[in-house]
Amino acid sequence: MKAIIAPPVKLAFRPWVEGLENIPAEGPAILASNHLSFSDSIFLPVMLDRPVTFIAKAEYFTTPGVKGRLTAAFMKGVGQLPVDRDGGRTAGEAAIRSGIKVIENGGLFGIYPEGTRSPDGRLYRGKPGGLARVALATGAPVIPVAMIDTEKIQPPGRAMPKLMRPGIRIGKPLDFSRYQGMDNDRFVLRAVTDEVMYELMRLSGQEYVDMYATAAKRQLAEAAKAQKAAGAEKAAERAKAEKAAAAGGRTPEGH
Structure with a gap:
């Protein structure tokens, strides 16, 4: 599926990327990205040579109709995993287990620390659950990834995307191995998450909102x-x- 989607996406939108050298050629890593648009889960996997697995909301896989089936096929094709976001703590634990499994298999695990798309283009406080717990449970490096202008391409409610160039700015890996095994310490989880969010703010240039x-x-x-x-x-x-x-x-x- 990626081989089919990537060429027309690159041709139509011509995404620019900075910092590709920060993505390891092999071995596990966590890609922590800001979240501006549904298309974030398209542009990032398309522009990387290695597959990246994101946790996606279950509705993308279960929506009926032709559009729903096409969306589900695309999500599966680029390696997205469905998680019921309405499942509360159970869903959160399932997402963490999925992330740990991806890392243990030597893959790239993508996650949006904000937990949902930004409603206004600003960067919001990161949730201290999935990202930090997967990082501390596995010792995998965290690579901050800033999506640029994707909210302008397909804002909520817009059916057809606008043809313009989005950007991807990839930061240097962050090493939290000094905290490995401390994934049940809420203060450590908060500190790890805040450090990642600071890097995302610096890379993206977004205004930060502490909520x-x-x-x-x-x-x-x-x-x-x-x-x-x-x-x-x-x-x-x-x-x-x-x-x-x-x-x-x-x-x-x-x-």
Whole structure:
């Protein structure tokens, strides 16, 4: 599947890459990337010579219809593993076990520390679970990867991607072997995650927000809901005023 997808993607979008020399030719490593767009999981695997395995939400594999089947085929073809993100702690543990297995087999394991796509292009606080626990359980180096401008190609709600050049900036490997075996220490997990997020901020140039992206999305959804409710209330008041004006033989402005 990658052999089929890669040539047209490279031809159409012409992605640029810096730091390819930081990806080891062989042996295990963890690729920790910021997450701006669904297309992040396309451009990064396409531009690397080695296969990289990401954890992907289960909906990409189970959506019905032609588009759903094509998406599932692509995800499987580039080595993505499905995980039910609604499964809570069970899902998180499954993702960690999957990552450890990839590393133990000598592969590249890709993960988005933010846990979900950025809602506004900014970099959000990394979750101290999967990334740090896989790194500390295996001793594998963590390579920070910054995706550049992918949110402009296919923002949420846009069906067809915009043809423009995205970028990938790959940083030098981070060694956390000094903490190996301390994957149950929450302070160590936090410190490891924060160090990776700092590198992602430096590489990407994104503004950093010290809150989780999931919380930011929830705030945005609540604000949109409140705005919609306020609009509906205003429309209802306007309709009431127009009805009252009509009953009195006047326009809503009182003329």
